[in-house]
Amino acid sequence: MRITTTVNGTRHDVDDVWPGESLLYVLRERMGLPGSKNACEQGECGSCTVYLDGEPVCACLVAAGQAIDREITTVEGLATGEGLHPVQEAFVEAGAVQCGFCTPGLLVAAHDLLERVPDPSDLEIREALAGNLCRCTGYEKILDAVRLAASRQARA
Amino acid sequence: MSTEAGTRTTATSSPGRVGDSPLRPDGTLKVTGEFAYASDLWHDDMVWGVTLRSPHPHARIRGIDLTGALTVPGVTAVLTADDVPGENAVGLEHADQPVLASEFVRYEGEPVALVAADHPETARRAAARIRVDYEVLPAVTDPRRAMDEDAPAVHRPGNLVRHLRLRRGDPSVTAPVVVSLDVEVGMQDQAFLGPESGLAVPAEDGGVDLYVATQWLHVDQRQMCLALGMPADKVRLHLAGVGGAFGGREDLSVHVHACLLALRTGRPVKMSYGREESFFGHVHRHPAWLTYEFGAERDGTLVYARATVLLDGGAYASSTAAVVGNAGTLGLGPYRIPNVAVDAYGVFTNNPPCGAMRGFGCVQAAFAHEALMDELADAVELDRVAIRQLNGMREGDRNITGQVIDSAAPVAELLQIVSELPLPPAREDGADLRSLPGSVGNTTHGEGVVRGIGYAVTYKNVAFSEGFDDYSTARVRLEMTGGEAVATVHTAAAEVGQGLITVEQQICRTELGVERVVVHPKDTTVGSGGSTSASRQTYVTGGAVQAACAAVRTVVLERAARILDRAAADLRLDGEKIVGASGEVLTGLSDVLGEDAVEETAEYRHRPTHAIDPQTGQGDAHVQFAFSAHRAVVDVDVELGLVKVVALDTAQDVGRAINPDAVVGQIHGGSAQGMGLALMEEIVVTDGHVRNPSFTDYLIPTILDMPPMQVKVLEYADPHAPYGVRGVGEPPTISSGPAVAAAVRAACGKPLRRVPIRPEHITGT
Secondary structure, three states, rough: OOOEEEOOOOOEOOOOOOOOOEHHHHHEEEEEEOOOOOOOOOOOOOOOEEEEEEEEEHHHHOOOOOOOEEEEEEEHHHOOOOOOHHHHHHHHOOOOOOOOHHHHHHHHHHHHHHOOOOOOOOOHHHHHHOOOOOOOOOOHHHHHHHHHHHHHHOOO | OOOOOOOOOOOOOOOOOOOOOOOOOOHHHHHOOOOOOOHHHHOOOEEEEEEEOOOOOOOOEEEEEEEEHHHOOOEEEEHHHHHHOOEEEEOOOOEEEEEOOOOOOOOOOOEEEEEEEOHHHHHHHHOOOOOEEEEEEOOOOOOOHHHOOOOOOOOOEEEEEEEEEEEEEOOOOOOOEEEEEEEEEEEEEOOOOOEEEEEEOOOOOOOOEEEEEEOOOOHHHHHOOOHOOOOOOOOOOEEEEEEOOOEEEEEOOOOOHHHHHHHHOOOEEEEEEEEHHHHHHHEEEEEEEEEEOOOOOOOOEEEEEEEEEEEEEEEEOOHHHHHHHEEEEEEOOOEEOOOOEEEEEEEOOOOOOOOOOOOOOOOHHHHHHHHHHHHHHHHHOOOOHHHHHHHHHHOEEEOOOEEEEEOOOOHHHHHHHHHHHOOOOOOOOOOOOOEEEEHHHHOOOOOEEEEEEEEEEEEEOOOOOOOOOOOEEEEEEEEEEEOOEEEEEOOOOOOOOOOOHHHHHHHHHHHOOOOEEEOOHHHHOHHHOOOOOOOOOOHHHHHHHHHHHHHHHHHHHHHHHHHHOOHHHHHHHHHEEEEEOOOOOOHHHHHOOOOOOOOEEEEEEOOOOOOOOOOOOOOOOOOOOEEEEEEEEEEEEOOOOOOEEEEEEEEEEEOOOHHHHHHHHHHHHHHHHHHHHHOOOOEEEEEEEEOOOOOOOOOOOOOOOOOOOOOOOOOOOOOOOOOHHHOOHHHHHHHHHHHHHHHHHHOOOOOOOEEEEOOHHOOOO
């Protein structure tokens, strides 16, 4: 089948998609956007979190056909200008990235949290990111990164 | 044909020398989604490979009918054991595991056949149409029965992988105070997030290039050459981006399979496991059964220890023998014990193969010796910090193999530090649900919740032991590029997320005085970097990079000495300048190098270790020891058996922190994995079948499960190690779990001799 969708502001037309494919597979293998990750492909780890019409979802749980005529934003589309988005910058600077496989999903989830709650408490950060597994960091520096991004956004 | 695969994994970064905390050079690529992990690789004309695995823990293969798979449109190859051109046997220490099963399958999930097709789903459906005629055989699935005379033999001649016998002093001595216990540790999974993946590209010279996520390129290459029947120059490995490892990438996964399919089809082949297959695609931490007894004076001073450790190695040897080595030689913890009898066993069963995971044999033992140390404290009425400080190792002591601890052993100090760190505030009425056991499950508002505190301490060997020739190779090149001095560092040492590439840059900057350091992609065109295991890379590859830099510096300074007509010994390299003894600038590096590049390659070996005596287990088995202590504070809902870890604080001696921020990151992450084993992480295996191969049913800690951590880092330099470093990665995984288990015991008053602790263990229901 043909999938027509808008990803990171660009319209994509993809042909010959097998209906069993997920949005994650189409992004990674058919659109050349492998930033969203394939850690579990069953909606448990959050590494494939993307925005679907502004709502964060696990791309592995969205059937390719469900993405037709929708607006998708992936980690590749978080930065709008030349540099990094403040959330991305904060993850690098705070040491919240080790292997980095969880990072794209966490960035989208953290970005969404800060859009909704500009100055979150630690418990709000923990609850908002509880669907994103990380195996390397023990999450301490991820909390640091979200706090750092929040404080920078407050000043901006 | 595109050959971009695997190249965008490193870049240059900002300044930072040894002792600074520069940012990771791959950080920006990782936050923009551009970093190329193994599962992201793509190639023109590539096909997908999948693996057909055994559904039985033990069976004889009577025949395989491939017809159903071969007739599926889109399928380009279907392979079995008959298609393995070289030796059909691979293995880290012993080549005992078939590339593809031929006569027998020995565990559920063992690879039997391979399919390549133009779409992964086509390949999976084709694999499902392969008909394997199995004769199901009796399986040995209880390791405690594995050595019984009537137990089915997993391999000839029998089911014993290794028995380590250790005797020191007079093991039959008696003591006035005796405590003992049995402990059981469940099977933990590394659960790295990046699934096993690789891209094999057939080359025009008849060889193959494999881009793969792994921990040790050269040990993979050695096994692959034997299986493919090809020399090393035809089997070229390139490290693709690695999404975590923790020991689970020491053994081969897709490596030979992807290459077999690529060589057969003549097309690039990508293999990438899903999460369920990943649980079958790598070894796990050995489950363990431990029986321990301590004898002590009435003041708590240890007189003797007797211990038996049984590790379930599963169906193939992997690194079981070395894990037994650690569980035996280090299995009584960082304590002074004059009289010792330890017997550690690793056995074959028809359970999933077990091997390396962070902490490597010390993790299982620590749950036993730390629980027993608490028992001893109670028996002699000492507090749990004091009993450990009383018996804790000190520099100059001999451990239970008779080896002198010849650098810092700050057991008492580490315990003192964690015991004096501020405690979290008492729980208040009306506490936020998210800070309570059960969290937003809304299972309690505080009723039935009891707080407990626990302590644990550990020590772990760093680098490879028992006489292994453990070395690393580094190639460093220095040249002027665009008017700027650039160093390029090339090692085959795997970056798996821990930050080795940052450390390599820091060492080059420190040794060569340049700012710009390029990390060459990791591959097999340079000598072995050894394994990214055993907390060894900063030590061993760091040592190799330091040595290669020193060799480059020597050449540069000798050249400068000739130009300047001065003694090379009076010159230094600093900030792209050649400076004299008092720091005066004599000439620029660019004037010395001109258009030339200076390139040197060096190997670094740590001090040799030695085999232990097979009768007594005595010997200098290890090169370095790393110590850490944890204090855990938990709230336990004793009615429902739910646990909330409130605080997990730690102190660790790291010798010298090359990158202090990265050190703390290792300690955080390692602590989380130890906590996970104490409370939630277990691969449940019944009758040889894995019951929970998914992140739905195998739980790892989330950000809501992890508490805030206070981390104190000591830096007692090891005079025998480069820069004084001490391995960092593993100790936190060892001492955190037993501290959490101790805290839960303290809260609920139950002995809790099995981890992970389940709700029903706490409630007794």
